[in-house]
Amino acid sequence: MDPWQNGKVGVGMQAMWSLHGLNRQPRTVPVRPDHSDHQGLSNVAPADAPLRTLLLPNADGGPVVQATSNVVEARIHDYISNLLFSISPTAFFQVNTLAAEKLYSLAGDWAGLGPDSLLFDICCGTGTIGLTLADRVGMLVGIEMNASAVSDAHRNAEINGIKNCRFVCAKAEDVIGSLLKEYLDVPQKEGEQLNASEIRDKDIATVEVNNGPMDDVLDCSKNPGHDLGNGEGASGHSENDGQEIQGQLQKSCTSKEGSTSMMHFKNVVAIVDPPRGGLHPTVIKVLRTHSRVRRLVYISCNPETLVANAIELCTPSPEKFEKGNGNRAWRKMSSAGLARHRTKSMPISEPFRPVKAMAVDLFPHTPHCELVMLLER
Numbered sequence: 001m002d003p004w005q006n007g008k009v010g011v012g013m014q015a016m017w018s019l020h021g022l023n024r025q026p027r028t029v030p031v032r033p034d035h036s037d038h039q040g041l042s043n044v045a046p047a048d049a050p051l052r053t054l055l056l057p058n059a060d061g062g063p064v065v066q067a068t069s070n071v072v073e074a075r076i077h078d079y080i081s082n083l084l085f086s087i088s089p090t091a092f093f094q095v096n097t098l099a100a101e102k103l104y105s106l107a108g109d110w111a112g113l114g115p116d117s118l119l120f121d122i123c124c125g126t127g128t129i130g131l132t133l134a135d136r137v138g139m140l141v142g143i144e145m146n147a148s149a150v151s152d153a154h155r156n157a158e159i160n161g162i163k164n165c166r167f168v169c170a171k172a173e174d175v176i177g178s179l180l181k182e183y184l185d186v187p188q189k190e191g192e193q194l195n196a197s198e199i200r201d202k203d204i205a206t207v208e209v210n211n212g213p214m215d216d217v218l219d220c221s222k223n224p225g226h227d228l229g230n231g232e233g234a235s236g237h238s239e240n241d242g243q244e245i246q247g248q249l250q251k252s253c254t255s256k257e258g259s260t261s262m263m264h265f266k267n268v269v270a271i272v273d274p275p276r277g278g279l280h281p282t283v284i285k286v287l288r289t290h291s292r293v294r295r296l297v298y299i300s301c302n303p304e305t306l307v308a309n310a311i312e313l314c315t316p317s318p319e320k321f322e323k324g325n326g327n328r329a330w331r332k333m334s335s336a337g338l339a340r341h342r343t344k345s346m347p348i349s350e351p352f353r354p355v356k357a358m359a360v361d362l363f364p365h366t367p368h369c370e371l372v373m374l375l376e377r
């Protein structure tokens with residue numbers, strides 16, 4: 001396996017930024033030699049690796065200090081499933097791209113995609129999962145809170161000529177309900193169903209390509225919070241910041257060519273790939289209670305939160321709805337215990353059922369592993 005191809009350079013970049021976060025000057029790092037003769041995995045660049053200076057952003061995102069004339073833009077490029085991805089320094093990208101390719105394609109197979117599918121790629125990062133599956137669906141909607149990653153996703157869609165997609169920069173818990181409503185609560189008129197080729201011909205994509213400042217998307221980079229504790233889900237954000245978010249969503253997502261919400265899709269699928277803390281409770285509730293979402297592929301790097309989220313998605317509704325009683329005993333519960341507790345106050349809804357699961361070893365020789373689980377109803 002070629003260590004340069006599988007994103008080690010990206011890891012080096014990320015680590016360097018955090019190490020030198022307070023002193024952001026251009027730095028010199030080894031880059032991939034044109035004809036690497038590496039065999040096997042290595043974290044060490046060969047001594048004779050060529051050096052290139054990367055342009056690092058200032059902490060405030062302002063102009064960079066240009067120390068030398070031999071400076072290149074700080075972004076890396078990589079291929080997954082024959083698509084080229086351009087990745088900015090703060091965006092997430094799997095380090096093992098060859099294995100990630102397998103992971104995404106497995107998720108796509110399990111998702112049962114087709115031309116009449118509407119795919120929600122939740123926590124989409126630079127658009128990797130959705131874009132690699134875009135030719136198998138009618139429409140792709142990606143949701144991601146990191147503004148740079150969303151900008152990359154736009155760019156990646158454009159680079160690869162993918163048009164049946166839209167990327168929304170927001171916390172999933174803030175927009176998932178509105179997006180599902182927008183796409184799915186459309187009264188269907190007779191003969192209005194479009195097939196994928198018609199959709200593509202109509203060029204309905206809302207690829208709001210924006211390589212400059214993201215002034216037409218919600219700036220969600222200010223409150224990162226990726227790493228979640230206590231099973232509390234994605235950002236630890238309150239359930240809803242109300243109308244402001246709605247207004248921003250409206251602004252960020254309006255199609256240039258007209259509203260995609262007029263399309264009707266028979267098959268509505270979500271692929272979720274949250275950070276270690278799992279999905280925010282609001283996302284779980286919305287996915288579970290929106291009956292048109294029939295299939296959900298959960299990709300996880302943390303089995304504990306995957307199990308907890310699956311409990312909430314799959315436990316049959318209680319006969320009697322119990323409203324939360326403000327009791328703080330949950331503080332001592334395991335994440336699975338907390339999930340079981342939460343199911344008691346889940347609105348009555350058809351549960352998913354776990355169909356199959358597979359571990360994909362993205363991190364050989366480490367205890368970490370990615371897990372994929374298919375839920376259906």
Ligand SMILES: C[S@@+](CC[C@H](N)C(=O)[O-])C[C@H]1O[C@@H](n2cnc3c(N)ncnc32)[C@H](O)[C@@H]1O
Pocket residue numbers: 091092093094122123124125126127128129143144145146149170171172173225226234235273274275280
């Ligand atoms: C494990 S990464 C997966 C990224 C992408 N699916 C991929 O495979 O490259 C998780 C992503 O979720 C994003 N994220 C974290 N919390 C989020 C939230 N509350 N809403 C939306 N995205 C979130 C992170 O910024 C990160 O890009």
